Amino acid sequence: MPGPRGLPYVGSALDYEDDPLGWMIGTRAEYGDVVRLDPESIVVHDPRLVHHVLVETNADFILDNSFVGGRRGRQELLAGLPEWMSVRRYLNRGVVRPVLLAHVGRIEQRMSRTVSLLAGREVDLFFEAQRLLGTATADYCIGGGDDDVDEVASAVEEVFWASLEVTDSNESRLPIGRRPVARRARALNTGLVELLTDLVRRRRAAPRPDTPRDVLDRLLDHPLNLPDREIVGVVRLLIVTSHGPAGAALAWCLLSLAEQPNLLRAVREEIATTPVRPDRLPGEDWPLTSAVLKETLRMHPPNWMMGRTAVVPTPFGPHRLRAGERVLFSPYLIHRDPRHWTDPEVFHPERWLTGARPHTEHAYLPFGAGTRICPGARLGPVQLAIAVATIVRDYTLTLPPLATVRPATSTLLVPVKAIGHWTPLAAAVPPAGS
Numbered sequence: 001m002p003g004p005r006g007l008p009y010v011g012s013a014l015d016y017e018d019d020p021l022g023w024m025i026g027t028r029a030e031y032g033d034v035v036r037l038d039p040e041s042i043v044v045h046d047p048r049l050v051h052h053v054l055v056e057t058n059a060d061f062i063l064d065n066s067f068v069g070g071r072r073g074r075q076e077l078l079a080g081l082p083e084w085m086s087v088r089r090y091l092n093r094g095v096v097r098p099v100l101l102a103h104v105g106r107i108e109q110r111m112s113r114t115v116s117l118l119a120g121r122e123v124d125l126f127f128e129a130q131r132l133l134g135t136a137t138a139d140y141c142i143g144g145g146d147d148d149v150d151e152v153a154s155a156v157e158e159v160f161w162a163s164l165e166v167t168d169s170n171e172s173r174l175p176i177g178r179r180p181v182a183r184r185a186r187a188l189n190t191g192l193v194e195l196l197t198d199l200v201r202r203r204r205a206a207p208r209p210d211t212p213r214d215v216l217d218r219l220l221d222h223p224l225n226l227p228d229r230e231i232v233g234v235v236r237l238l239i240v241t242s243h244g245p246a247g248a249a250l251a252w253c254l255l256s257l258a259e260q261p262n263l264l265r266a267v268r269e270e271i272a273t274t275p276v277r278p279d280r281l282p283g284e285d286w287p288l289t290s291a292v293l294k295e296t297l298r299m300h301p302p303n304w305m306m307g308r309t310a311v312v313p314t315p316f317g318p319h320r321l322r323a324g325e326r327v328l329f330s331p332y333l334i335h336r337d338p339r340h341w342t343d344p345e346v347f348h349p350e351r352w353l354t355g356a357r358p359h360t361e362h363a364y365l366p367f368g369a370g371t372r373i374c375p376g377a378r379l380g381p382v383q384l385a386i387a388v389a390t391i392v393r394d395y396t397l398t399l400p401p402l403a404t405v406r407p408a409t410s411t412l413l414v415p416v417k418a419i420g421h422w423t424p425l426a427a428a429v430p431p432a433g434s
C-alpha cells in the first residue's frame with residue numbers, strides 16, 4: 001500500500017495528529033487516492049471506493065460508534081446491530097408527514113422564542129446552534145406528549161459535550177481505571193438513561209393515541225414490543241447524535257451568509273415572500289435557501305472525517321485489506337476536490353440550482369451513504385431551514401469573517417469561538433434622517 005515510510009508501530013499517526021488536513025493533502029498529492037496512515041489504517045480519497053465501503057457496511061465493514069451508541073465495546077455493538085437496523089427501517093417508514101408537520105409547528109415557536117431571547121447578546125455561535133438544533137430533535141423524539149423537552153435536551157447536551165471530551169482527550173491510551181473524562185461521561189449518561197427510562201414508563205402507562213405524535217409514540221407501538229431499555233437507547237442515540245452535526249451546520253451557514261450581504265438579502269426575501277403552506281415543510285419551497293444549506297454542507301461537512309473497519313479480509317480496488325484494518329475518508333476533502341467539483345473553494349449556492357448534478361458520482365456525502373446513512377438526512381435540512389428562517393427573516397447578523405474562524409478538526413468540524421450576535425432588523429436600520 002503506498003504511503004510515507006513513517007515510524008515503527010505508529011506509522012505516520014503522529015504527523016497526522018499534528019495536522020490531519022495538511023497531512024492528507026500532502027500525501028494525496030504524493031501517493032494518490034489510497035494512502036497508508038499507520039499499520040492499522042489507510043486513508044482513501046476516491047469517492048467510488050468510499051461509496052463501496054459505505055454500501056458494504058454491516059457486511060464486510062463495521063461502523064464502530066460503540067461509545068456514542070452507548071454500547072460497551074465491539075461485541076455488544078455487533079450483538080445489537082440487527083435490532084438497531086430493524087428500528088431504523090421501522091422509523092423510516094413510520095415517522096410520517098403528519099408527525100413531521102406537527103413537529104415543525106412546535107419547533108417554529110420554540111426557536112422563535114429562543115432566538116428572540118438571545119437577540120443582542122454576544123453568543124458563541126456553535127454553542128447556541130447545537131442547543132437550538134439538539135432541542136429541536138428532542139422535540140421530534142418526545143415533544144408530542146406532555147414531557148419536558150428542555151429537561152431532556154439539557155441532559156442530552158451534557159452527554160454530548162462529555163462524549164466530545166472523551167474522543168478529544170485521547171484517554172483510550174490510559175489504563176481503563178484511569179480515565180476520569182470517560183468516567184464523568186458515563187455518570188452523565190447514566191443520569192440521562194434514568195431520566196428517559198422514567199419518561200418511557202410514564203408514556204407507556206398513559207392511553208395510546210390513535211396516530212403517533214413523535215418518535216417515542218412510534219417506538220412504543222413497535223410490533224415486537226420493544227423493551228424500555230431498547231426504546232431509551234434509540235431515543236438517546238437520536239438526540240445525542242443530532243446536537244453536533246446539525247449545530248455545526250447552522251453555525252457555518254450563518255457565518256457564510258453574514259459574509260455575503262447580497263445572498264443574505266436574497267435568502268431573506270425568499271423566506272419572507274414564500275410563506276410555508278400548511279401541507280408543506282420549510283425549505284421545500286425555498287430553492288435558494290435549500291441551495292445555501294447544501295453548499296454549507298459541501299464546504300463545511302460537520303462529519304468531516306469518517307471511517308469503517310474491515311471485519312473480514314476483503315479486496316479493495318487493486319489492494320487487499322486485512323480483517324481489523326480501518327478505512328478512513330474525508331467528506332471535507334472530497335467536497336473540495338477540483339477533480340470532482342468546479343471552483344470547489346468558492347461558496348456558490350447557485351451550482352445547486354441548474355438542475356444538473358454539480359459533482360462527479362458519489363462525491364457529495366454530508367450525511368454519509370449506504371446502509372448507515374444518517375437517519376436524520378431528511379429531518380436535518382427541515383430543522384435547519386426553520387432555524388435559518390427564524391434568524392434571517394427578522395434579524396441582522398454581526399459575525400466574525402469566515403477567514404478568521406478556526407475550525408476544530410477533532411470529532412466534528414466546528415467553528416471555534418465564533419463570537420457574534422444578531423439584532424432585530426428594525427433596530428439595525430438607522431432612523432430616517434439620522
Ligand code: HEM
Pocket residue numbers: 063065137237238239241242245246249297302303306307365366367368369371372373374375376377379380381384
Ligand atoms: C445537518 C444535520 C446532520 C448532519 C450533517 C448529519 C450527519 C451524519 C453523518 C455523516 C452520519 C453518518 C456517520 C457515519 O457513517 O460514520 C450520521 C449518522 C447519524 N445521524 Fe446524523 N446528521 C445530521 C442530523 C441528524 C439528526 C437531526 C438526527 C436525529 C434525528 C441524526 C441522527 C443520526 C444517527 C442516530 C446516526 C447514526 C446512524 C447509525 O449508526 O446507523 N442526525 N449523521
